[in-house]
Each structure stands twice: as structure tokens, then as C-alpha cells.
Amino acid sequence: MRLPAVEVKELYFRYDKEYVLEKITATIWDKEYIAIIGPNGGGKSTFVRLLLGLLQPTKGKISVYGRPPLEARRLVGYLPQNVNFNLDIPLLAREVILQGRLESGKYRFGSEDMKLLYQIAKELNIENLLDRKISDLSGGERQRVLLARALITKPKLLILDEPTASVDIASQKRIYQILKTLSMTKIVISHDINILLEGVDRVFYLNRKLFIHENIQLDIQNKEGHFCEMELFEELRRRCDG
Ligand SMILES: Nc1ncnc2c1ncn2[C@@H]1O[C@H](COP(=O)(O)OP(=O)(O)O)[C@@H](O)[C@H]1O
Ligand SMILES: [Mg+2]
Numbered sequence: 001m002r003l004p005a006v007e008v009k010e011l012y013f014r015y016d017k018e019y020v021l022e023k024i025t026a027t028i029w030d031k032e033y034i035a036i037i038g039p040n041g042g043g044k045s046t047f048v049r050l051l052l053g054l055l056q057p058t059k060g061k062i063s064v065y066g067r068p069p070l071e072a073r074r075l076v077g078y079l080p081q082n083v084n085f086n087l088d089i090p091l092l093a094r095e096v097i098l099q100g101r102l103e104s105g106k107y108r109f110g111s112e113d114m115k116l117l118y119q120i121a122k123e124l125n126i127e128n129l130l131d132r133k134i135s136d137l138s139g140g141e142r143q144r145v146l147l148a149r150a151l152i153t154k155p156k157l158l159i160l161d162e163p164t165a166s167v168d169i170a171s172q173k174r175i176y177q178i179l180k181t182l183s184m185t186k187i188v189i190s191h192d193i194n195i196l197l198e199g200v201d202r203v204f205y206l207n208r209k210l211f212i213h214e215n216i217q218l219d220i221q222n223k224e225g226h227f228c229e230m231e232l233f234e235e236l237r238r239r240c241d242g
Contacts, residue, residue: 003030004066005157005185006051011060013046020046024060024210028185030156035200036189042207044189045081048159051187052078065156077155079146081162081189093137093145094130097121100152113152120148124178140171147178157185164192 006028013021020043028034036044049055050062053069064072077100094117101113121127126144129137134145143163150158160179164172176198179186188200203213 004028005030005032005064006187007061007063008051009061011050011062012058013043013050013055014058015046019058020208021050021206021210022208026204026210026212028187031183031185033179033186033199033201034188034204035202036187036204036206037191038206044206045161047206048078048161048187048189051159052076072157074153075156077150077153077158079143079150079160079163081165083142083146091134092130093126093132093134094121096134096145097130097148097152100149116152116154120151123181124148124151138167138171140167140174143167143171143175144178147175151182155184157187158182160186160188162189162191164190 004027006026008024008026011021011024012019024047036047038044046055050057051064051069053071053073062069065075097117097120098109098113101109101116117130118127121130124144124147126141126148129141129145132141134142137145147160147163150160164175167175172192176192179188180199202215205211205213
């Protein structure tokens with residue numbers, strides 16, 4: 001039997017007067033790879049912030065591995081949108097990654113932390129970056145370091161909010177290649193059409209309401225290899241509204 005990783009029932013959310021998310025019901029299964037796409041302001045970041053317990057639903061219910069989001073926080077690795085580093089703070093990449101292992105009250109790292117650090121650095125091919133200042137890294141290098149920080153918690157669920165928004169094409173591809181090899185449940189917000197071709201199980205199109213695309217690969221193939229992002233978004237929007 002499939003184990004639900006995330007269950008969302010009749011979810012509504014608003015910051016002010018207007019609903020940003022409306023009547024959202026969905027189940028994400030353990031080990032599934034979900035891409036969330038949609039226009040700017042469609043509610044994608046808000047949706048994942050709700051899954052993390054950083055925001056509370058206006059109405060409706062969310063559970064993550066059977067628990068309220070806040071209680072499931074330790075099971076979730078998160079890379080937020082637009083992480084900005086204060087360039088005045090000379091943090092090394094290794095220190096940024098180890099932040100993922102910080103718990104309240106913990107102030108020093110043990111051998112288990114170090115073992116994980118090197119293991120993950122090896123997996124992501126960033127061993128040579130560990131002693132560089134985070135502010136000196138390229139966009140793509142920095143995103144891999146931040147991915148390592150999310151992974152060092154050994155999450156059952158990994159949530160990435162536009163991880164390739166400000167990196168070059170080669171680094172984008174590299175990040176998606178890495179994601180493909182990771183076996184936990186993954187939710188990735190992206191504007192990048194490439195992700196739809198890289199092993200995603202389902203696509204969630206979010207524009208206040210949610211439309212779930214069960215088999216995006218097939219739909220792309222039906223276009224006989226010729227499609228552009230705008231066409232695809234148009235098509236998804238049409239089905240979402242219809
Ligand atoms: N902290 C906030 N306070 C008020 N409105 C917000 C806040 N954050 C986002 N919004 C609004 O909520 C809507 C959805 O935003 P967001 O979830 O960031 O969309 P996306 O990530 O899809 O671009 C937008 O209209 C945005 O302006
Ligand atoms: Mg966003």
C-alpha cells in the first residue's frame with residue numbers, strides 16, 4: 001500500500017482579503033517526485049510554506065507523514081526561494097551546510113555530523129567548495145551547497161523553491177541530474193521546462209487553484225517533441241480553468 005507523504009484537504013489560504021489558495025485537495029505519495037509550476041503570484045511558495053508549518057491554513061487541513069506540519073519539520077529538508085547571503089558574514093560552505101544539523105541547544109558538531117557532511121559533499125560533487133566562502137561561489141555552486149544543507153538533515157521530504165532560478169543552464173542541468181538520483185519524496189517548484197523531462201512523476205499546476213497533471217511525459221510526447229513553455233502553460237491553464 002502506498003504511504004501518503006503529504007495530505008492536503010480543502011485547503012484555503014489568504015494573507016489579506018483575497019484567497020491566494022482556494023479549495024486545494026491533494027495527496028503526495030512517499031517517494032514521489034512532484035514539480036509545481038504556474039505563473040508568478042500563483043501561490044506556489046505560499047503552498048510550500050504551508051506544508052512547512054511556516055503559515056497556518058485559513059481553512060482546511062494539512063498533514064505531513066501523518067502529523068501536523070510543525071511536528072513534521074524534522075522530516076523535511078527545505079531550500080527557500082532567493083536565499084540571500086549577507087556578504088559581510090564570512091561563512092564557509094561547510095559551515096552553511098552544517099547549519100542543517102543545528103538543533104536548539106546544540107552548539108558543537110560531532111563525528112556523525114562530519115561523516116554526513118563529507119558523504120553529502122561527495123554525492124553532490126562539492127568537496128572542493130567546502131572551504132570556500134559562500135559569498136565567493138557562483139550561483140550554481142551556491143545552490144548545490146544549499147541543497148547539501150537541506151540534505152544533511154536526512155529528510156524524508158525535500159522541498160525546493162525555484163532552485164535553479166538564478167543559475168546558468170549547465171548548473172541547472174546538473175542540479176536536476178542530482179535530484180533524479182535522490183530517492184526521498186521531492187517537491188520542486190520550477191519555471192524550468194527541463195524539469196518536466198527529468199523523471200518527475202506528476203506536475204501540479206498552481207494558480208490559486210490546483211490542477212494535477214498525472215502524466216506530463218505523455219502529453220509532451222503527444223506534441224511530437226515540439227512544444228514551448230508558453231504553449232504548455234497555456235494548455236495547463238486552459239484545463240485548470242475549464
Ligand atoms: N507575506 C505576504 N503578505 C501578503 N501577500 C503575500 C505575501 N506573500 C505573498 N503574497 C501574495 O500571495 C500571492 C502568492 O504569492 P506566492 O506564493 O509567492 O506566489 P508564487 O510563489 O507562485 O510566485 C501573490 O499575490 C503575492 O503577492
Ligand atoms: Mg515563489
